[in-house]
Amino acid sequence: MMNRLNKTFLILTVSLATSGAIAAKSAFFGDPPDNHHPWAVHDHNRPLPPVVIPAAKIAQPPSDAIVLFDGTEASFHENWRHDRPADERDQDWIVVEGALQSMRGAGKLSSIAELGDLQLHIEWRAPTEIVGKGQGRGNSGVFFMGGMVEVQVLDNFKNPTYADGTAGAVYGIMPPAVNALRPSGEWQSYDIIFRRPIARDGVILDHGSLTVLLNGVVVQDNTPLEGGSGHKKRKPLDRIFPELGALMLQDHGNPVRFRNIWYRPLRPRAIDGGTDGRLSEESTLSKRSEIAEELRQHARALEGQPKALRLLESLKYEEDASARAEADNLIAQYAAKLKKIAPPEMEDEKNQVLSLDEALQYMHRHRLISNDYPMWSFVNDLAIQQGWKEDK
Numbered sequence: 001m002m003n004r005l006n007k008t009f010l011i012l013t014v015s016l017a018t019s020g021a022i023a024a025k026s027a028f029f030g031d032p033p034d035n036h037h038p039w040a041v042h043d044h045n046r047p048l049p050p051v052v053i054p055a056a057k058i059a060q061p062p063s064d065a066i067v068l069f070d071g072t073e074a075s076f077h078e079n080w081r082h083d084r085p086a087d088e089r090d091q092d093w094i095v096v097e098g099a100l101q102s103m104r105g106a107g108k109l110s111s112i113a114e115l116g117d118l119q120l121h122i123e124w125r126a127p128t129e130i131v132g133k134g135q136g137r138g139n140s141g142v143f144f145m146g147g148m149v150e151v152q153v154l155d156n157f158k159n160p161t162y163a164d165g166t167a168g169a170v171y172g173i174m175p176p177a178v179n180a181l182r183p184s185g186e187w188q189s190y191d192i193i194f195r196r197p198i199a200r201d202g203v204i205l206d207h208g209s210l211t212v213l214l215n216g217v218v219v220q221d222n223t224p225l226e227g228g229s230g231h232k233k234r235k236p237l238d239r240i241f242p243e244l245g246a247l248m249l250q251d252h253g254n255p256v257r258f259r260n261i262w263y264r265p266l267r268p269r270a271i272d273g274g275t276d277g278r279l280s281e282e283s284t285l286s287k288r289s290e291i292a293e294e295l296r297q298h299a300r301a302l303e304g305q306p307k308a309l310r311l312l313e314s315l316k317y318e319e320d321a322s323a324r325a326e327a328d329n330l331i332a333q334y335a336a337k338l339k340k341i342a343p344p345e346m347e348d349e350k351n352q353v354l355s356l357d358e359a360l361q362y363m364h365r366h367r368l369i370s371n372d373y374p375m376w377s378f379v380n381d382l383a384i385q386q387g388w389k390e391d392k
Contacts, residue, residue, distance in 0.1 A: 027313040028362030036278045038287035040316060045291055059121060059189060061262040068111055068247070069261040071098030083108040083248070093249075099125070099257035102140055106251045108147070114244035115144075117266040120192040125257045126155035128185035132254075134161040138184070139252035141171065143229075144194050145245035150229040151192060151212055151220075153256060157181045168219035170210050171229040176219030187259075189215055197225060197241045198272055204238055205271055285318075292318035299323075305334050305352050312359050315368055331356070331375045338382065350388055357383050 030041025039046045053063035061067055068079045073095050080100075082089060090105025100109070126138025138155025150171040154161070156179065163169070167188070168176030182188055190212060197208035207227075212220035227235030249258060268274035275287050292314040299310035308330035311323045334356070338349060360376045363369040369376060383389045 027309070027316075028359045032316045032366050032368070033284070033288050035281045036284055038275060038279065038284045038291065038317070045295070059123070059191075059260065061121070061260075062264070065121075065262040065264050066113070067262045068113070069100055069259065071095075071259060076100060079112055080109050081112055082106065083110050093251075096257065099259040100249070100261075101255050101257045102249065102251040103255065104251065104253045108143070108251060109249045110146070110246040111248070112246075114146075114246055115263060115265070116244050117195050117268070117272075118193075119264040119266060120194065120247070120261075121189070121263070122192075122261045123187050123189045123259050124153050125187045125259075126153075126184055127255055130155075130184050133159055135165060137254070138256055139250075139254050140256040141248075141250035141252070142190065142192070143248035143250065145196060145228070145241050147248050148228040148239075148241060148245065149194075149208075149210065149225055150250075151190065151210065153250070155181075155184050157184050159184075168212055168214040170212075170220060170223050170225070172231065172234070173226050173229060174220060174223045176212070176214065177221070178217060178219060180214045180217035180219060182215060189213075191216075193266070195266070195269070196243070196245075197239075198269070199240050202240070204240075206269065207237065208241065288317040292316075292320065292323075296320070296323055304330060305356060308334065309355065309359055312363060315363070316366075328375075335375055335378055346386060350386070353379060353383055353386075354388055357389070 026044045030043065032040050033043075050064070055062050067075065069075050076093075076095050080093070082092065084107030089107060091103035093103060093106050093109050094101050102109070120142075122142060124140065131137065135154065137159055138153070140153040141150040142153060143150045152165055152167055152169040152171045154165065154167045156166045163175035164172055166176060166179065167181055168179075168190075192213075193209075193211040195206070195209045197204060198206040208225040209222045210220050210225065211218070211222055227237045227239040228241070229235070247263075267276065270277040270279045270283070273283075275283075279287070295310055295314035295317070299307050299314065302310055308327045311327035311330070314320065314323055315327070334352075338346075338353070341349065357379045360369065360373070360379055364371070364373065364376050380389075384391045
């Protein structure tokens with residue numbers, strides 16, 4: 001089933017493809033679509049990125065972010081739930097000074113929303129009072145996919161422990177590249193890019209990855225998930241992950257605090273229904289067919305040379321005998337008109353002739369029309385005769 005993000009992306013694609021802002025004159029420029037790319041290079045039909053307004057201050061949520069905790073009790077209760085039943089909890093997580101605080105015996109806290117690929121920002125602080133050492137000091141964790149993968153939270157500022165269990169580690173899998181922690185008791189920040197593993201019919205197609213910045217320093221760089229995190233034991237590489245899962249914060253017995261928690265869903269990868277990047281042949285041809293149909297629909301509202309250009313443009317994406325025949329007929333009619341125009345009035349046709357010449361030169365260069373296509377040479381020769389282009 002197509003998820004909400006994919007539906008939004010598809011709607012955006014269709015609306016932009018039918019926009020009057022698409023200029024046929026600019027359509028015949030970069031290399032055309034191929035078997036793995038539904039778009040031409042520099043394609044004016046390709047949807048522009050949506051506008052996102054960045055926050056006035058770094059680390060604050062941009063305009064498209066979904067805020068999971070803004071420091072208020074209301075935000076806590078609207079977006080989070082305790083995993084452990086009330087009658088089995090010794091305490092509950094609490095809000096203190098605008099921060100979520102884990103309490104011993106409260107158990108894990110999970111987001112009510114289930115998330116997939118995302119950009120996550122979260123800030124955390126170990127207790128100001130230094131108590132314990134190693135894994136016993138300021139220990140918590142940020143878990144993805146309902147607990148399957150953990151980015152470790154730990155106060156290991158001048159507090160050594162095993163490498164793949166330090167702050168910024170993908171727990172049990174990969175140590176952070178560096179220890180970029182601020183001193184104990186100060187606020188730390190994580191900016192995390194999470195890509196879940198993708199499976200089809202029980203086969204892992206993408207093992208997923210994590211990129212983590214700790215206080216602005218890259219400590220994980222596209223780190224493979226290797227089946228997910230585990231304590232003492234490795235997880236199998238063929239472990240299947242869900243499409244969506246809760247974000248979880250760990251109660252490890254230390255009163256660690258969290259604040260300013262927000263995320264942004266990421267655009268889907270090509271392997272996951274996205275339309276950017278190198279796609280499979282099947283996905284590429286499907287998308288090309290969709291673009292071509294939108295262009296042919298738009299052509300129905302046009303006449304004459306502009307309609308011919310739009311139909312020619314559609315042939316870049318998908319061959320269609322009817323569209324080609326109609327374009328050929330319209331171009332032949334326009335050529336017949338040109339042959340009857342007296343030289344003094346020909347200048348009025350300059351822009352239309354040159355735009356048609358540009359299109360036909362492009363179509364010929366990329367073998368979308370044959371060498372003996374009569375209108376190609378006619379329009380080219382006419383433009384040269386009029387002094388509108390050089391004879392090359």
